[in-house]
Structure formats: structure tokens, C-alpha cells
Amino acid sequence: NAGVTQTPKFRVLKTGQSMTLLCAQDMNHEYMYWYRQDPGMGLRLIHYSVGEGTTAKGEVPDGYNVSRLKKQNFLLGLESAAPSQTSVYFCASSYIRGTPANTEAFFGQGTRLTVV
Amino acid sequence: GQQVMQIPQYQHVQEGEDFTTYCNSSTTLSNIQWYKQRPGGHPVFLIQLVKSGEVKKQKRLTFQFGEAKKNSSLHITATQTTDVGTYFCARNTGGFKTIFGAGTRLFVKA
Numbered sequence: 001n002a003g004v005t006q007t008p009k010f011r012v013l014k015t016g017q018s019m020t021l022l023c024a025q026d027m028n029h030e031y032m033y034w035y036r037q038d039p040g041m042g043l044r045l046i047h048y049s050v051g052e053g054t055t056a057k058g059e060v061p062d063g064y065n066v067s068r069l070k071k072q073n074f075l076l077g078l079e080s081a082a083p084s085q086t087s088v089y090f091c092a093s094s095y096i097r098g099t100p101a102n103t104e105a106f107f108g109q110g111t112r113l114t115v116v
Numbered sequence: 117g118q119q120v121m122q123i124p125q126y127q128h129v130q131e132g133e134d135f136t137t138y139c140n141s142s143t144t145l146s147n148i149q150w151y152k153q154r155p156g157g158h159p160v161f162l163i164q165l166v167k168s169g170e171v172k173k174q175k176r177l178t179f180q181f182g183e184a185k186k187n188s189s190l191h192i193t194a195t196q197t198t199d200v201g202t203y204f205c206a207r208n209t210g211g212f213k214t215i216f217g218a219g220t221r222l223f224v225k226a
Contacts, residue, residue, distance in 0.1 A: 042218035
């Protein structure tokens with residue numbers, strides 16, 4: 001099993017360009033997440049999904065859109081990139097198991113995005 | 117808000133010294149999770165605590181959940197260079213939304 005796979009790993013965008021980050025998981029997890037990581041800020045939740053066809057806003061959703069058309073995929077879109085969106089983006093997935101519920105999150109390798 | 121606050125932000129230790137990072141919340145937590153991220157890597161799950169006063173150990177790592185379920189700590193005994201990285205605590209909110217603290221970055225000098 002590959003776990004959680006993110007593509008691309010690196011990208012440089014010009015201000016105003018658009019792009020889509022793809023996250024794929026092969027663990028049949030219900031929950032998927034997109035985070036951004038900036039120095040000193042930890043991991044901030046952008047959007048998340050609790051199942052196929054559903055999405056919800058996280059802590060910092062502005063400027064991003066997401067879609068979960070298939071259970072195994074979670075796409076993060078930037079419609080008009082801004083320098084403030086320069087960051088490392090992590091996708092994660094999790095499922096509920098056991099009692100009490102354990103929701104261990106499995107992370108992808110990250111996408112380093114630079115907006116110039 | 118729903119944030120969990122972590123202190124310290126950075127910690128430099130000599131190899132063999134102990135290390136502790138703390139995670140605090142203004143509200144009662146249903147659970148607390150701990151993750152480790154090596155430099156250049158991705159976060160990796162270490163443990164989840166759910167019970168008041170719970171203590172769990174993983175080799176040299178000791179995790180505690182406060183009696184009031186508003187704070188948690190991670191203690192590493194006799195640090196090694198392999199312990200270098202950033203340690204994050206995280207909480208699950210309604211709908212299993214996972215919110216992370218800002219992390220404590222550990223530097224270990226050999």
C-alpha cells in the first residue's frame with residue numbers, strides 16, 4: 001500500500017495562476033484533510049471531508065476550494081494564487097477505529113508551493 | 117477558539133538531557149494526540165490519550181493527559197540525536213476535525 005500520495009511535490013506559480021493539488025489514499029479512509037504548514041505556525045487546517053461528496057471549512061479556508069468526488073481522492077484548488085499562499089501543503093486521511101475512537105491521521109509527503 | 121497552545125516553541129538540549137513539551141487548552145479536550153515531524157518530513161502519529169490522568173509510555177517517551185483534560189505533556193528521557201524534530205499535539209473537535217498546536221522544535225546537540 002502506498003498510503004497517502006500527494007502530487008505534485010514541488011510547484012512554482014505566478015501570482016494569479018491557478019492549480020490543483022491532488023491527494024490520493026488507498027486505505028479506504030473516510031476522513032481526509034488539507035493542511036498548510038508555515039514556519040512557527042504549525043499545521044493549519046484548510047478544508048476537510050468526512051466522506052465522499054462532502055467537504056467542510058477548516059481554520060483557514062479563504063482562497064482555496066476542495067472536492068471529494070471519489071472516496072480515495074481529495075483535491076485542493078487555488079483559483080488565483082497569491083504570495084501569501086506560499087507554503088508546504090499536507091494532505092492527511094484518517095478513520096475511526098476502536099473504543100474509545102482513535103482517529104490517527106496518516107500524512108502525505110507534502111507539496112512545497114511557491115507563489116511569486 | 118479551538119486552539120491548543122504548545123510551549124516551548126523551541127528547545128535546545130545536549131544529548132542525554134531530558135526534554136518536555138507542554139500542550140494546553142482553555143476548554144476540556146475529548147482526546148489529545150501527539151505527532152512527530154522530522155526535518156523535511158511529514159507528521160507521524162505517536163499516540164492518542166483519552167482518559168483523565170492517563171499516562172502512556174513508548175520506550176523513552178512518556179505521555180500524560182491532565183486530570184482536568186485541559187493539558188498534556190510529552191517527556192523524553194535521555195534525548196538522542198534521533199529525537200530531533202518538531203513535536204505537535206493535536207485535538208479532535210466535532211466531526212473529527214483535527215486541529216494542531218504550533219509545535220515544539222527540538223534540537224539535540226551531540
